[in-house]
Amino acid sequence: MLYNSLSYLVFLPVVFALYWLVNTKSLKLQNLLLLAASYFFYACWDWRFLFLLVFSTGLDYFTGLQMHNAKNQGHKKFWFWLSIIINLGFLGVFKYYNFFVDSFQELLSGFGIQSSFWTLQIILPVGISFYTFHGLSYVIDIYNDRIKPEKNIVDYSLFVSYFPLLVAGPIERATHLLPQLKKKRHFDYHKAMDGFYQILWGLFKKIVIADSCAAYANAIFDNYENANSITLLLGAIYFSFQIYGDFSGYSDIALGTSKLFGIDLFRNFNFPYFSRDIAEFWRRWHISLSSWFRDYLYIPLGGSKGGLKSKVRNTFIIFLVSGFWHGANWTFIVWGLLNAIYFLPLLLTNSNRNHLEIVAKGKSWPTVKEFFSILLTFCLTTFAWIFFRSETLGQAFTYIKNLFSFNFEGGIAYLEIDRYSVELLFMLFAFIVFEWFSREKEHPFFGKAKDMLAVFVILMIVVFGVYSQASEFIYFQF
Template identity: 55%
Template sequence: MLFNSLDFAVFLPIVFVLYWFVFNRNLRSQNFLVVATSYVFYGWWDWRFLGLIAFSTLVDFIVGIQLEKSENIRIRKSLLVFSLLVNIGFLGFFKYYNFFLDNFITAFTFFGMPIKANSLNIILPVGISFYTFQTMSYSIDVYRKRLVATKDFIAFSAFVSFFPQLVAGPIERATNLLPQFFKERKFEYLLATDGLRQILWGVFKKVVIADNCAEFANIIFNNSTDYQGSTLLLGALFFTFQIYGDFSGYSDIAIGTARLFGFNLMQNFAFPYFSRDMAEFWRRWHISLTTWFRDYVYIPLGGSKGGKIQQIRNVFIIFLISGFWHGANWTFVAWGALNALYFIPLLLFAKNRQNLQIVAIDKKLPSFKELITILGTFGLTMLSWIFFRAEDMNHALSYIGGIFSHDAFTIPDFSSFPGAITLLILILGFISVEWKGRFGQYGIYGLQSISNKTYRWAMYLIIILIIDIFGNTSEEIEFIYFQF
């Protein structure tokens, strides 16, 4: 079920009414409703994969209990390994089986030993990369004794399948989300209105920014050999805002929806395109995933401790894994490697933590130096997104080569893209709103503090009108990260 669909527009109010007015007698009833409605939400795509998420839930629930009971280090390690093998095994089979098989065949053929093997017609379950990481973090935290294992299967199932963030995050930690299923939840008007406000902004990002950018980005990327360098640069720019509007828009809707039911999810995006270096960018982009890799991969490898060679190794490992997590294609690995190359100089010169606060504190505009560093970081990010969007490595390299051709400084072919200039104006307005609201949890977070109710509601109405006039609402376009 898509957030930007009529189905969800009907589904959400029904669940809301049932949650607060029918199943509000006790926590267990509400948690049971969360599980039931989450399975309906997930099964809307393909009910056959409900067994997969149920099995993953059962495995980690049992593993957690057994970890809690045992003090034997060998048994505890075996239980953790079992949990990791099950979850990574599911992820590896559904997401990477054909990738490894095809590359295995290619490698043997290259060395003169051709082999025959058939690929499988595997359907990738929606959200598998997200909920497997969420359940793995639970088992790891129980193993590390940072969390007490729960014996309430309903509450644990609700934690794993919580429908607002089930298919595309944020990837919640059990230490944050799971305890919320054991606390009494009372309807809070201010929390609910804040949730609706964030949902509105998420919908704007998705249907006005992301979906309109997608229309032009798809045409340019799919026919890249037909366009000059400046038009290719325009396509890269549109995709840069498409992926941000699409993914952060999903996170906003997810976080806002969770607030309607009395839950607080972690912030997943903190205005990353205002970053002054790539280290800051990665502290602000897909925060739930980057912190997951930091805590469960990077730090166990040694993190930034040890010699420079070890530090460089750890950075490359974390970025390559991050790239591979996104998809079974060498373009994602290249995307991860490129970001590692961006990051390493900052690490080596101890500059990776120089920009911990949001830019231009107590100022309306950035300084000239800040503006240059923001634009430079944005340019590097946009270049890396080309690998993320390209069909394969040849496509990515030819696309980049086209950008840096002799006609890169010509005027883009706007005549072939009616509406592109209007979209650029909308993007500038979007950037302005995000800049003004950069100290809050999301772009229009600050509207809640405006005491003038008429002005506040006028702003909401303007956003709704823009969504109605410029929003790409003629079709239900899936979120990019559903494929991951």
């Protein structure tokens, strides 16, 4: 069930009505209803994987309790590693098994050894990377005595499977979400309206921006071998906005939906394309994943406490792991590596925490220096996205080679989708201006005219939305 589908348009009001109109008196019923709705939501993709989700939930619930009740450190360690190995084992089999087998075979064939290991016909269970990380953070926090295990199985299951965040995050923490699930929620008009506006903005970003950009970016990436430099540059820019609109749009819908049920989720995006350097970009892009890696990988590895050598090593590790988390493909690993390289100068000059506030706070326009810093950061991330979007490293390198061949023959291309390649720039420019003036808020709906703005955005969604090729959210595949 996609957030941008008619079935979700039916599902959400039904759950909302049952939640507030039927179950206002009992916290237990509220959570039970949300859990049932979440499992139904997940089963709509593939009911068979529901068993995997339930097993993973049960495993972490059980090992969490066992760790807490362990008589000695050895027992605690045993349950901890059992959970980690099984969780990562599932992820490894479903997501990475074929990648390792293929890569190993390629390596052997490089030495002239022909091999035929078995690859498996595996469907990746939707959301596995996200709910596995939910469970891991919970288990690690218990092991480190940061939290106590949750005894109520319904509440814990809801923490893992809560439908707004189940398939593509934000990756929540037990310390943030579980306390909210332990309190009875009361309907708050302002919070619900805020949720509604945020859903609307998310839909706009997905249906209008991301899906429009997808049509152009796909047309260009599918014909990258014959395209000139201008077209390839536009293709990369369109993909940058596609992935931003897609994932931040998804996150807005998730956060907005959750607000309708009186529950706040982590903010996942904070205008990343207005970042002045890569460090700031990573504080504003997929925040819940970046902070997860910071807290559960970077800091345990020593973080920035060691010398410069260990700081650099740890930074490269988290970016490479982050790349690999996104998918079993060398393109993602190179994407992560590139971002680590971008990060390096900031680390070496100790300037990776220079820009903690949003750019030009309280002002209308950025300074010239800020403008060019934003532009440079955008160019760097857009360049890296080429690897993220390409299906193979070969494709990415050819794309980049052709991009920098400075071949302008044919000028503005007419794409296979019966559109000129530059047409979408006008819409993107308007979108950037719109985002710029709302960058100090969570979404553009504030002030007295917010209802008028909502009507305007609905009109834009109706008129400019892409409905012929309604696509899944990109991050569902991770």
